[in-house]
Every structure is written in structure tokens, then in C-alpha cells.
Amino acid sequence: KGHINPALRFANCLLKLGVDVTFCTSLSVVQLIDKETIPQGLTFAPFSDGHDKGKHPNTTLQQFISDFETNGARAAAEVIASAAGTRQPFDCLVYTTVIPWAARVAHAHGIKSALLWCQPATVLNIYYYYLNEYHSLISSNNNSPNYIEWLNTQAKSSVVYVSFGTIASFQMEQLEEMAVGLKDIRRPFLWVIRDSNQAERVRKIVGLQEHGMIALVAGLRIVAFPQWSDQPTNAKMVEDVWKTGVRVRTREGDGMVEGKEIARCVEMVIENKEMKANTEKWKEVTREALKDGGSSTKNLQSFLDDL
Template sequence: MEKKQQKHDVLVLPFPIQGHINPMLQFSKRLASKGLKVTFITTSKSMQPSATASSIHFHSIPFQEGEATTDIDEHIRLYESLIPTRLAQFIDKYQICSQHRAKVLVYDSGMPWALDVAKRFGLQGASFFTQCWAVNAVFYHLKLGTLRVPLEEEIRTNAVVSLPSMPELEISDLPSFVCDNSGSYPCLWNLIQSQFSNFQEADWACNTYDKLEHEIIKWMASRWPIKTIGPTIPSMYLDKRLKDDNDYGLHLFKPDTDLCIKWLNSKETSSVIYVSFGSIAGLTEEQMVELGMGLKSTNRNFLWVVRETEQKKLPSSFIEETSEKGLVVSWSPQLDVLGHGAVGCFMTHCGWNSTVEALSLGVPMIAMPQWTDQPTNAKLVADVWGVGIRVRKDGGGIIRKEEIARCVREVMEGETSLDFKRNSEKWKKLAKDAVDEGGTSDNNIHEFVAKITCN
């Protein structure tokens, strides 16, 4: 698409994990295609953009040597103590040295302090929500007091929760932090709650599309000016209007692309189970063994992404014993995998990016949520959108190999599998319609750009 003359600058600040970087980078590409100059701010010099992100300018304000940590809470504390000052220093210099002054800061909703930094320099603020609106609404109601933390008895009996314009939810369908009384990850919990601390002072954008969550979006939009701008996956998988946009363009992990695609090319149509639980979630060793034995028992082809740090949990000799049917890799080119005709289902943790990718590419799912927003996403996958099923845990909280095999049969065989496939194709078409010219997400992006350029 031909670009207009770039006159209005936008700064974009994601939270530095892959699931938050990807949607905000894709939104940035859409803004750049409509004539805006976009600078994407990273906090790691090791993240090198690919050619597919050439329309975006990149700037790094990384942690200094020795500041990195693997502890989630400590990472968040460190990030929030250092990055606001460094962001302010960058914006100050940018406004002095850049040919055009920045007008807007688009920031991850979990960093509401970024709005205060933006205001110091006269910038508009736009809060970007990387989770679906159903999850956002749960956290909003919790903050508002119209939803309270469940009591122990309610958790034990899996009581039902009713919220405006939402499907009926059981306690087990709520985001995990809502029911976590152990105090785990207090900084992460505070980050999630803080999303709504000043949200009324900024524009909102969210990685979803109107038809997917119509009722809850309508309810939220009646109160605040929210905008859906998703699904934010590379254009070549949807509307194909952004030339050569076939990859996110910024990766924390290097995928085994050639190995995965060559292996998939050797498999029959819809014969492969693709298994991936994202960049953060980790399974216990017992669960890894049950999952591996379950996949093996199906006698089907499977492509399983197991991060290097997790591979020690695999059953002994598992890779060698399943080499005729299975391929285990440390990271995959997920969009290419989901878009490959050999893939018949996606066993997923139901992180929102993975869920949106599967919906956009028409792949039925086996939902195996772990924590945070994933239980709610899994509920939607199975009971609202009808594109898959959710695994059942035993009394000890483990998904047994027999349950893995049952879910694979239900999603890949018989009449039920046809229903899942038909529904998946429906949501795939609606995803494309949303971002295509004149679609709801496309129109919302146009409106966002117009608001910037008219001032």
C-alpha cells in the first residue's frame, strides 16, 4: 500500500514479553501504512527487527548490564523503577531532535504510568489492551467492586458468576489471579489491576474484533470510547493489504522454521496435532509425562514445541521412541505452522495471541489453560465460539494421558470435528472481514489516525 507523507509521529511502548510485543508491533505497521511515522520502543538490544518491520523505526532503552532477572515480580519492580525515567529522557530528546514532534504515546495497558510521562511532554495517550475484552471486563468489575474475590467455599464448589453481557462463568473460568489467595506474583497482580487506574483519561485499543465479542464490546463501549483494532496478526494471513507483511518481525526466540515446514510438508492434510504452550507457561514433570504418553497413544503425527528449559521434563527416550510420528522443537514459526494444511488441531495454553492466531487461520483447538487470562479464553473457545474443547483435570489437577487422547479424537474425528471445523472457518472469515478495507477494525484505525492528524 502506498504511504502518505509522514508528518505525525507516534511512539509505541510494549511490555517486553513476546505476547505483548507482537500485537503492538502489528498495530504499528497498520498505523505506518496510513502515513504515520511510528517509533517502536524496545527494552532489549538483542531484539533485532526483520525486514517485515521495515516500515517502523526502532529505538532501544534497555536495562543496563546486571539489571536482568528471571524472577517475574523482581523484573516488574525493576522495570517500573527504571523505565519511566528512561522513557522521559528519550521523549525529551526526541521532541528536540526529531524532524517532527511526537503527538501520541501508545502504551501497554499494564503500564498506566506511561500516560503520566506522555502528559509531561504534551502527548496524547492511548492504552493498548493485549487481552480480550471478556478478560478486561472481569478485571474491571473486580476493581469496580461489582465482582469480588470468591470465597473458599465458592472456589471449592466451582460456583457460577454472572456479569453483564458475558456468558455465564464458573469460578474455574475466571482469570487465575481472581481466585489466587496464595499471594503469588503480587507485582504481576498489581500490574493487572493497575490497568484501570487512569484509563478514563486515555483512548483505548484492544486486540480483538467486534463480531468475536460483540455483546461485551457493546457493553463496554457504552461507557468508554474503546476501539477494537484486531486481530493483530501479519496482513498476509488476513487481508493481504500490507506488502510482504508475513511475519511479526521481532522475536525473543529463534524458531526452527526450515525443520518445522519441511517436516509438515511430508505429512497428510489435517493429520498433525500442533502442541505449544507459549513463551512463559511451564508444565510440571508429571504433566509433561502424561501429555507425552497421551500424544504417543493417539498414533497421530504431532509437532510439539518444548522450550529448551523444559525439555528435561520429557519422558526418558521420548523423542527417540516417537521419532516416526513426532517432532519436538524448542520454538516454531507458529503462524506458518497454523497456516499449513497438514495441521488438524492446535493443543494450546490459550494465551490470547495463540487463540487469535488459531481463530484467524481456522484451526480447531484443544484448550489446556495454565494461568492468568487463559481459563477465560478456554471457556470462550469451547462454549462460546465452538471451535474446540477444554481438557478435564483429574482430582489431583493433572490432565491424564487418556484425557489427552480423548480430546484429540473428539477434535480430529467424527461429526463433532466437522462442527469445530465449520465454526473455525466462520471466525476465520470474520477476522479477515474486520481488518479488510471498510471492516470494523480498519475503520477504527482510520478514526484513530484521523484524530491524530487533524490536530
């Protein structure tokens, strides 16, 4: 949901400013959205990408992306065309980095398009310098709400949250090392694991559910375990710039992160008073930006004015 949640939040901001918004995405994604998080007044235009129950394990990521583009481009074109000539035609198509083809659809129908950048601006700068200056130098769903009840019984800021998104995956050996590390710290944790077989293996290592049922704006300290895309840059920002967390160190030779390293990092971010102070500082900075008259709201209004 790394792109869906920011898109929903952006849609909510536009709705508050009186803009009509239609959210076009696949049926499989719509099924994952918590209905309570849907902004009031938002219109949905779902389409079938050929994977209505989600990506099948036997389907390659390349094929999944290709199917999404083929069906998504057709659906977006139909939605735009259906409103053409009406009192409320579409003026702009906003898309995220995972669907660059959306800009071509907008251009083909004579409307503007805008990229909703969900990654840090630092990552955007890296792409720019790579292409223009430094190219030669840089070559399981849980439908039970029990975990909410469990979280409500824990002390404030005491739970370690573990999640690696919807695409990144690990070998079982690495998952076992993480499980050992989390068990050793003897602190409550919430770990999101999609694969039921992996979840069962982790549960056997860690113990029963009661041990562990398994960020910046929220004021949370971070243990970064970067895998791909913008994650290495995010990890560097967390550790070296914002100083709100640490990055795990891999084992020399095979790149494995040992359980004791996981435990060391978690204990460090929990006990480090400087990191705690920094998270509170950045939380307040970001909240000020989101207030009326803040830099974030001003930028959003500027975007609408340009349209």
C-alpha cells in the same frame, strides 16, 4: 511474544496509513523478533533492561518486571525527549497491559497515551464488573529451520501445535502426561518447549524427532489448557461461545491433566465436524473485519482521528 506480535501488527497497520512509528522495547525482545516479520519503515529504539540475554532462571519474575519498568521508563522518556522540539515530535505513546507505567511517562512529557488491549474484550468487561459491580461476588530456542521443512511435508491441517507461551510453566509430571497423551494419538505434532532439559525428557517419552517435531483468524481448532491471566476466559469462549475447541478437564484432587485426557481432547477437535465448520466461519468473519472498509480498519481510523 503474546504482546510483541500484536504490537508489531498494530505498528504495521499504522505504517500503512502513513503514520511514523517507533518501536521501543528491550534488547532481549528485539533478539527474539523474526527479522522477516518486521514491517517496512518501522524504527526501533531498543534499550537494555539489565537482562539482555533474557530472564535468568535465578531471577524472580517480580525482579525481572521491576528491572524492566525502571530501565524501560527511563528509555521511553529519553526517546520522547529526544524528539521534542523537532519537526516530528511524538504525539502518542501506545503500550500494552504488561507496562501500565508507560502512561505515566507519556503524561509526564505532555503527550497522549493509548492502551493496546491484546486480550479479548470479554476480559476487559470482567475487570470492569469486578471493580464496579460484582466485587463481592467474585473474590528453548531452536535456531534450525528443519521444523519448517518437516511441516511442509505434512498434510494440510494434520499437525497438532502445542505451545503455552513464554511465561506459563509446568511440573515435569504434567509435561510427561502431556507427552504420553500426544504419543497415544499417533498424529504429527509440533511442541514448543523452552527448557532444554524438559525437551530432552519429553523426547525420550515420545520418541525421535520424526514423530513430532515440535487461533481463530487462522481457522484452527483449539484444545485449551488455561493457566492464568486471560487464559481461563479464552478457554470458556473457545468451548462455550465460539465452539471452536474444548477445554481439558483436570484430575480431581491434584489438578493434574492426564495423558488420556489430552488424547481425548485432541481426537475430539480433529474429528468434530461442527468445530471445523465453526473455525471456518470465524476465520471468514475476522478476515472480513480486516479488509478495507471492515470494522477493524474503521476502528483504527477512528482511533487516529481522535488523536
